[in-house]
Amino acid sequence: MIVRRVDFGFTPEIDIDFFADDPIRSYLSHAYWMTMPYLEPHLMRTIRAAMNVVRDETLLAEMKLFCSQEGQHYQQHAAVNRILKARNPAFCELEKIEADLEADYHRFTAEKDLGWNLAYAEAFEAMTMTLSCTQMEMRIHDEMTNPIRDLYLWHITEEMEHRTVCFDACRAFGVNWWRRTQIGREARAHYLGYVGRFYAAFLELDAARIATKENEEKRIKREAFQKSFVKQHLLRNLGTWMPWYNPRRVRMPELFEEMRVYYSGRIVTL
Numbered sequence: 001m002i003v004r005r006v007d008f009g010f011t012p013e014i015d016i017d018f019f020a021d022d023p024i025r026s027y028l029s030h031a032y033w034m035t036m037p038y039l040e041p042h043l044m045r046t047i048r049a050a051m052n053v054v055r056d057e058t059l060l061a062e063m064k065l066f067c068s069q070e071g072q073h074y075q076q077h078a079a080v081n082r083i084l085k086a087r088n089p090a091f092c093e094l095e096k097i098e099a100d101l102e103a104d105y106h107r108f109t110a111e112k113d114l115g116w117n118l119a120y121a122e123a124f125e126a127m128t129m130t131l132s133c134t135q136m137e138m139r140i141h142d143e144m145t146n147p148i149r150d151l152y153l154w155h156i157t158e159e160m161e162h163r164t165v166c167f168d169a170c171r172a173f174g175v176n177w178w179r180r181t182q183i184g185r186e187a188r189a190h191y192l193g194y195v196g197r198f199y200a201a202f203l204e205l206d207a208a209r210i211a212t213k214e215n216e217e218k219r220i221k222r223e224a225f226q227k228s229f230v231k232q233h234l235l236r237n238l239g240t241w242m243p244w245y246n247p248r249r250v251r252m253p254e255l256f257e258e259m260r261v262y263y264s265g266r267i268v269t270l
């Protein structure tokens with residue numbers, strides 16, 4: 001695992017309809033990424049707190065790298081989120097959702113115990129790992145444009161790369177399968193609830209522009225994609241709820257190693 005600081009070349013003019021030139025598909029990704037500047041710092045706070053109690057040197061080194069990778073992720077996504085928000089004055093409405101989410105995560109850190117926060121982190125990491133594997137296997141990036149395509153591929157590659165860290169931290173802290181799944185259900189509902197709020201807001205606040213780009217062909221392609229994605233993702237997702245689940249045993253897509261090497265070659269030094 002390494003930390004890859006990459007210059008994606010974001011400018012105010014980047015293509016925000018980066019996914020199949022379809023704002024409806026693109027906004028679903030943007031909705032996930034709106035959460036990153038709040039979720040990923042929460043993961044980092046949680047893992048840093050757990051580092052005070054973990055004694056295994058290998059795991060401690062991985063936890064440190066995990067925090068560095070997530071730190072890069074949320075800063076890169078925050079840059080794109082700022083560009084996106086500048087595109088439409090109505091997007092200032094998104095800030096209310098952002099404030100709610102940020103407050104939730106600070107409340108979780110202050111009021112919930114470390115085991116709860118670790119189980120939340122692992123629920124997110126397991127979900128993002130299975131989504132990333134399915135997306136990479138389906139090569140959905142072939143329908144994307146840069147620079148957001150690169151941001152997305154770099155992020156999912158590192159999510160797969162650090163997939164064992166929160167799982168191992170949960171184990172080291174004594175969070176058993178039962179607690180992990182109980183809190184995991186709550187965590188995914190909380191997180192996906194916010195993704196839904198961001199997505200609905202994007203669709204509503206940008207409805208006029210979306211309508212100018214929408215057509216029957218796009219709708220049919222979008223629905224076919226959603227169906228095949230759900231089908232391919234279902235078993236992988238179910239696997240994360242099983243008592244024998246271990247992210248170490250999940251087979252990575254063929255492209256994974258190639259992407260690790262590719263984005264390692266894109267590292268910039270400041």
Ligand SMILES: [Fe+2]
Nearest residue numbers: 040070073159
């Ligand atoms: Fe991340």
Ligand SMILES: [Fe+2]
Nearest residue numbers: 070125159162
């Ligand atoms: Fe992650």
